[in-house]
Amino acid sequence: MSNESNQDMTLPNAAPGHPRRPLAGRIALVAGATRGAGRAQAVELGRAGATVYVTGRTTRTRASEVGRTTETIEETAELVTAAGGTGIAVPTDHLDEERVRALADRIEREQGRLDILVNDLWGGEHLLVGSVFGKKSWETPLADGLRILELGVRSHVITAALFLPLLIRSDAPLHVEVTDGTAHSNRRYRENMYYDLAKNAPIRLAFGLGRELAEYGGTAVSVSPGFLRSEQMLAHFGVSEENWRDAIAQEPAFAVAESPRYLARGVAALAADPGRAARWNGKSTSSAELAKTYGVRDADGSRPDAWAYFEAAHGGGEVSPEDYR
Template sequence: MEKNATTANSTPHQDVTKEDEDTRRTGRPGSLAGRIALVAGATRGAGRALAVELGRAGATVYVTGRTTREHTSEVGRPTETIEQTAEAVTAAGGTGVAVRTDHLDQGQVGALVERIDREQGRLDVLVNDLWGGEHLLVGSVFGKKSWETPLADGLRILELGVRSHVVTAALALPLLIRSSAPLLVEVTDGTAAFNRRYRDNLYYDLAKNAPIRIAFGLGQELAEYGGTAVAVTPGYLRSEQMLDHFGVTEETWRDAVARDPHFGVAESPYYLARSVAALAADPDRAARWNGRSTSSAELAEVYGVRDVDGSRPDGLGYMADVVYGGKPGTPDDYR
């Protein structure tokens, strides 16, 4: 797939073994050695996994969020902290640096970028995984018309899911473009194709489509710098919050299928994270992905990635074909 390709940290014209090639293709240890990454919104879920997998591939990863061991955000999950994420990054083989940051506060984001500049001199990978609005959805948003949704909750969703992304990109991009091959990853819910259907509520629909357009627009701007901007989405994400919702653990998650048969196609946060780490290690990523939206399943197919259980689930495909499309099929057909 990448015959005779070299990375920024390899020696030109060296012999490339099959093992070397596989390492670069799948984002395995060492493929991102020397790279500097920022995962904005890395407290839990996909953000934490993304930080860990970038670290496993050798990167130095700055991890941000609002919940620390001393402070809990409005999400209200005090046992999940950015310090834990940073420690997990380091344990995986990278270097994790936790920086408490509210990405709606321009001063805090500016200070974060200045710190990365001071300590590293550049930024190679920016992952915008900012959200934290799940607590506003059930009861307040889902199942309600826009005019029935409390306006304060709707606007907060746009703050958390759109404004935070714009603020972070605006302040971090001048540092990111110093990289020889800058990469911006916008994490959202749904691809452009999947999100042609209405996403349940106006505010949620706007919040989850905006990152797709951000990646498209910034892809145009980053192209002259050899950069890549891509929007990525998991399928049915088996996050900590979702596991808690069903009263199961990562080890017993299939017990939840009795309550929700669709959960049978669920994927761990590491499925998306492994796929993005492979994308980050791909020297041809700009030609393949710039300006596009894609899913964990599509990336996994391209890069030969599998989830922690060895499967390759396609949650969006299952939802589009079976749940919304009426085609026959089961979750196991899409694993």
């Protein structure tokens, strides 16, 4: 399927006369849209015509524990609108049940339903380096480990529980769980017990919720980027999106890195796929598999497959990440 043809997909409630805006008339929530894959998914859903509520903890007047002030949810909403959709920023801590309930009430009041829920909550990178990776579970500070589970599991459960009643009002409910790794790649231990639990939980959430949404004609799917060139990752290597290849000297595997738009384009295509339930419900997939299925490419025209590269590298022998672009 080509990228051109995937843009012509329509859903039952899509606005007529907009073949290149297949999500026109659809209502989406991207939880955790401040930056990275969350922001990119919000923008691509907007580009396809959706009204997108975007949430996060960093605003123009307040930073979250992540400590970055260069990206805000207000900016994400503006990018959604500039792309052709309608972006609505709502500051929300998804560990605060009352705030999440208030958001659900607002969307019900303003829209009457929710069609697409993207659960891209995380914000725990600052807990990983030095604190988690390379340490046994009993060597990991308990407070850090429990915070990882709050950010990567509890926030997802709260959001799903409080928005699914609104989502099943849609004629084609879509619940997307975003994580790091697929059911296949995560057969390998993810270096630390807390991180392993946090990144496998969304896969099981999608599996279980797929069973529950099936009777409503819905789809629950877990998706993962590969080696993501998020704003935080670029800053870690001291590069920008324009010169990101300079970081390969520090980390050769970065040659297979992908921009946030890669996963986002795949998710937008999945959202516009009328046959998505039969294809994806309850399953786990990656940006690379979505790209192959829907004919989309990364911003530079490439089609990287980081998980295939890492699998080959684990097998031993000489493997070049450039061969997986």
